[in-house]
Amino acid sequence: MQLVVARIGRAHGIKGEVTVEVRTDEPELRLAPGAVLSTDPASTGPLTIETGRVHSGRLLLRFEGVRDRNAAEALRNTLLIAEVNPEELPEEEDEYYDHQLMDLDVVTKDGAEVGRIIEISHLPSQDLFIVERPDGSEVMIPFVEKIVTEIDLTEQRAVIDPPPGLIDDRAEIASARDAAEEPDADSAADSAGPAGDEV
Numbered sequence: 001m002q003l004v005v006a007r008i009g010r011a012h013g014i015k016g017e018v019t020v021e022v023r024t025d026e027p028e029l030r031l032a033p034g035a036v037l038s039t040d041p042a043s044t045g046p047l048t049i050e051t052g053r054v055h056s057g058r059l060l061l062r063f064e065g066v067r068d069r070n071a072a073e074a075l076r077n078t079l080l081i082a083e084v085n086p087e088e089l090p091e092e093e094d095e096y097y098d099h100q101l102m103d104l105d106v107v108t109k110d111g112a113e114v115g116r117i118i119e120i121s122h123l124p125s126q127d128l129f130i131v132e133r134p135d136g137s138e139v140m141i142p143f144v145e146k147i148v149t150e151i152d153l154t155e156q157r158a159v160i161d162p163p164p165g166l167i168d169d170r171a172e173i174a175s176a177r178d179a180a181e182e183p184d185a186d187s188a189a190d191s192a193g194p195a196g197d198e199v
Contacts, residue, residue, distance in 0.1 A: 008020055
């Protein structure tokens with residue numbers, strides 16, 4: 001099975017290094033020197049990692065045969081793809097590969113259906129589940145322990161405990177509007193009473 005593990009960014013310096021946007025929880029394994037990666041577009045690869053280092057919080061890679069800034073810049077926006085055994089599991093407990101999470105049913109802790117995972121978005125701050133709801137709309141759910149309370153690969157489901165408004169903000173807005181309207185109605189009735197007495 002092929003997994004996207006990084007996207008090449010801009011060239012760094014003049015000796016062929018590039019910045020990369022990491023898309024794997026195991027960069028030390030997938031992006032280690034000696035790793036041979038397929039690419040998208042395929043015409044730019046395969047690429048063999050020669051060196052890797054962290055600079056100012058970003059991973060820099062150099063590939064075999066890429067020796068100058070122009071060659072590095074030509075790789076910009078290329079996706080790096082690793083071949084992974086579908087049966088392989090991450091080393092750390094409670095970690096998952098994207099392909100294990102795709103198409104899981106998402107339900108609340110009360111058993112209410114939310115939808116199914118159609119994409120995992122890897123952001124610098126956290127990962128997000130993109131969940132398609134039964135009506136075709138999408139909702140984003142942060143993949144954090146406080147919200148995603150259980151991943152059950154046997155039952156093919158993710159159990160969530162969403163904070164108010166995360167999966168149904170319309171209900172929150174409607175209830176807030178109703179609450180706001182009630183005092184207005186009371187105050188309107190109060191003001192109408194004295195006015196009628198004066199006439």
